[in-house]
Amino acid sequence: xxxxxxxxxxxxxxxxxxxxxxxxxxxxxxxxxxxxxxxxxxxxxxxxxxxxxxxxxxxxxxxxxxxxxxxxxxxxxxxxxxxxxxxxxxxxxxxxxxxxxxxxxxxxxxxxxxxxxxxxxxxxxxxxxxxxxxxxxxxxxxxxxxxxxxxxxxxxxxxxxxxxxxxxxxxxxxxxxxxxxxxxxxxxxxxxxxxxxxxxxxxxxxxxxxxxxxxxxxxxxxxxxxxxxxxxxxxxxxxxxxxxxxxxxxxxxxxxxxxxxxxxxxxxxxxxxxxxxxxxxxxxxxxxxxxxxxxxxxxxxxxxxxxxxxxxxxxxxxxxxxxxxxxxxxxxxxxxxxxxxxxxxxxxxxxxxxxxxxxxxxxxxxxxxxxxxxxxxxxxxxxxxxxxxxxxxxxxxxxxxxxx
Amino acid sequence: xxxxxxxxxxxxxxxxxxxxxxxxxxxxxxxxxxxxxxxxxxxxxxxxxxxxxxxxxxxxxxxxxxxxxxxxxxxxxxxxxxxxxxxxxxxxxxxxxxxxxxxxxxxxxxxxxxxxxxxxxxxxxxxxxxxxxxxxxxxxxxxxxxxxxxxxxxxxxxxxxxxxxxxxxxxxxxxxxxxxxxxxxxxxxxxxxxxxxxxxxxxxxxxxxxxxxxxxxxxxxxxxxxxxxxxxx
Numbered sequence: 291x292x293x294x295x296x297x298x299x300x301x302x303x304x305x306x307x308x309x310x311x312x313x314x315x316x317x318x319x320x321x322x323x324x325x326x327x328x329x330x331x332x333x334x335x336x337x338x339x340x341x342x343x344x345x346x347x348x349x350x351x352x353x354x355x356x357x358x359x360x361x362x363x364x365x366x367x368x369x370x371x372x373x374x375x376x377x378x379x380x381x382x383x384x385x386x387x388x389x390x391x392x393x394x395x396x397x398x399x400x401x402x403x404x405x406x407x408x409x410x411x412x413x414x415x416x417x418x419x420x421x422x423x424x425x426x427x428x429x430x431x432x433x434x435x436x437x438x439x440x441x442x443x444x445x446x447x448x449x450x451x452x453x454x455x456x457x458x459x460x461x462x463x464x465x466x467x468x469x470x471x472x473x474x475x476x477x478x479x480x481x482x483x484x485x486x487x488x489x490x491x492x493x494x495x496x497x498x499x500x501x502x503x504x505x506x507x508x509x510x511x512x513x514x515x516x517x518x519x520x521x522x523x524x525x526x527x528x529x530x531x532x533x534x535x536x537x538x539x540x541x542x543x544x545x546x547x548x549x550x551x552x553x554x555x556x557x558x559x560x561x562x563x564x565x566x567x568x569x570x571x572x573x574x575x576x577x578x579x580x581x582x583x584x585x586x587x588x589x590x591x592x593x594x595x596x597x598x599x600x601x602x603x604x605x606x607x608x609x610x611x612x613x614x615x616x617x618x619x620x621x622x623x624x625x626x627x628x629x630x631x632x633x634x635x636x637x638x639x640x641x642x643x644x645x646x647x648x649x650x651x652x653x654x655x656x657x658x659x660x661x662x663x664x665x666x667x668x669x670x671x672x673x674x675x676x677x678x679x680x681x682x683x684x685x686x687x688x689x690x691x692x693x694x
Numbered sequence: 695x696x697x698x699x700x701x702x703x704x705x706x707x708x709x710x711x712x713x714x715x716x717x718x719x720x721x722x723x724x725x726x727x728x729x730x731x732x733x734x735x736x737x738x739x740x741x742x743x744x745x746x747x748x749x750x751x752x753x754x755x756x757x758x759x760x761x762x763x764x765x766x767x768x769x770x771x772x773x774x775x776x777x778x779x780x781x782x783x784x785x786x787x788x789x790x791x792x793x794x795x796x797x798x799x800x801x802x803x804x805x806x807x808x809x810x811x812x813x814x815x816x817x818x819x820x821x822x823x824x825x826x827x828x829x830x831x832x833x834x835x836x837x838x839x840x841x842x843x844x845x846x847x848x849x850x851x852x853x854x855x856x857x858x859x860x861x862x863x864x865x866x867x868x869x870x871x872x873x874x875x876x877x878x879x880x881x882x883x884x885x886x887x888x889x890x891x892x893x894x895x896x897x898x899x900x901x902x903x904x905x906x907x908x909x910x911x912x913x914x915x916x917x918x919x920x921x922x923x924x925x926x927x
Contacts, residue, residue: 297812305794308794309794600790601792601793603790604790604791604792605792605803605807606751606775607749607751607778607784607790608778608779608784608803608804608807608851608855609775609776609777609778609779609780609782609804609807609808609855610775610779610807611772611775611776611779611807612771612772612775613772614807687751688746688751688752691751691786691790
């Protein structure tokens with residue numbers, strides 16, 4: 291048959307254009323199916339990478355230890371987290387690179403311009419290294435400041451804005467409570483809001499020694515942050531830290547641990563696992579909607595074959611072979627499915643881009659994913675277009691001609 | 695007329711599964727090449743069924759049918775399509791044009807299925823459409839045409855594949871007398887110009903007047919087969 295494929299496709303396109311209502315109906319299901327599929331894929335990957343970013347804010351290679359001070363179930367026997375624990379971990383921990391203690395409480399803070407209650411954190415200079423946090427202006431306090439219990443502070447951008455508006459806060463003084471004036475020596479780069487709503491820039495860092503001397507630390511530190519030498523040593527560090535802490539707290543063998551330990555990386559692993567399951571679930575649902583789109587193609591094409599029975603009869607009477615009629619309807623299914631899938635890719639891209647923007651997620655759809663979805667949608671449409679095409683080809687010309 | 699039979703049907707019987715008596719019973723017809731034959735009879739006489747068999751739209755239950763010397767009574771569905779494409783043209787009472795196709799596209803359709811390339815088939819179709827007097831209507835859709843124009847397009851389409859046998863089922867049945875006569879004149883002109891054999895199913899005696907020969911069917915049997923007194927070819 292010398293008829294070229296492009297001519298068959300050209301005729302199918304012409305038929306599609308000349309019957310816009312039918313064309314749109316056929317394409318709609320697949321377009322929505324493919325669009326939903328892509329949107330789900332991008333939600334899944336976007337949510338996952340967003341979860342990962344959240345954990346990275348808390349530091350990679352980090353293990354957190356929290357004390358149980360004040361918890362009733364320890365009957366007051368829990369020991370506080372102290373500098374002695376920090377020293378023990380640094381001395382005995384083979385895997386441990388840094389240990390940074392932290393205590394955080396809300397205090398009233400005022401500047402020459404404004405006042406409001408916010409969180410004050412007493413910690414060590416390495417805090418910014420562990421959190422991989424850099425300075426916007428000025429610098430972090432150092433070991434000398436710690437030793438001298440210097441009255442200095444490093445603040446986040448939210449605090450700077452609240453207390454100083456647009457003024458340069460470095461060199462200014464803030465007062466904690468009623469009697470602790472602190473000179474601001476640096477401002478931290480903004481880290482924005484976490485999805486939990488916590489503002490990471492709502493922060494004031496002061497030397498732990500200054501905190502202890504002027505604000506008091508009767509229950510010890512709230513938390514010890516341990517940075518391990520290598521990400522691969524995270525689990526080892528968690529195993530190793532337990533006996534060191536127990537010894538440091540002089541716990542008898544029968545006593546329970548009076549501290550808790552966790553690492554963001556482990557939590558991230560769990561989150562990754564959960565979000566993988568969620569993503570698969572979403573994609574599964576989307577695949578079903580794609581299938582439904584395919585069934586839509588089949589239904590409309592079946593209706594179309596029924597509607598065009600007489601046309602098929604005419605073509606057959608003229609001398610079109612069953613094969614030529616089948617090819618015609620299959621070509622229409624290809625054109626409609628392909629176009630519908632392209633529209634779906636457009637929809638999916640649009641939705642995922644809008645959502646990514648709204649949620650400030652980074653990753654959008656890769657060209658490969660979009661091409662894959664288009665190809666898959668087209669295959670589904672063509673597969674479901676086969677039955678109607680076959681039915682058209684099998685019509686008896688006399689019956690078809692008589693059909694009104 | 696030119697010699698030799700184009701249609702040789704012998705002992706044609708056609709039964710349908712849900713009918714007690716056969717629709718056609720032992721029908722034998724010979725049509726010489728170039729003849730114009732009227733197939734007449736009351737409704738239910740079996741003339742449409744006979745036309746379907748002669749047009750290779752259907753096969754007989756029994757009997758033999760050879761078209762242009764070739765036995766076509768036992769062909770497969772696919773082979774019958776091939777025979778229709780290359781040997782037979784159809785004209786219907788209700789025109790049967792494809793609604794979303796233009797005049798030009800309708801007329802090129804047989805050539806498209808025969809695999810003629812686009813350029814040539816459009817050239818041939820345009821020539822034919824001009825021949826039937828619709829050169830100014832190439833891009834129109836059937837809905838934009840009058841009944842007479844539609845039938846002219848249908849005739850152009852029926853002959854565009856250069857068939858040897860043209861089957862017309864009540865070709866003037868949906869037209870007024872004047873338009874009907876014009877359509878008949880056109881058919882006769884094409885018959886003369888293209889050496890066609892023409893079989894016209896009709897129950898209009900006036901149309902039958904145009905034909906060389908009139909065959910009457912009743913209850914599935916040929917009851918008379920004779921030359922008309924006023925053949926004009």
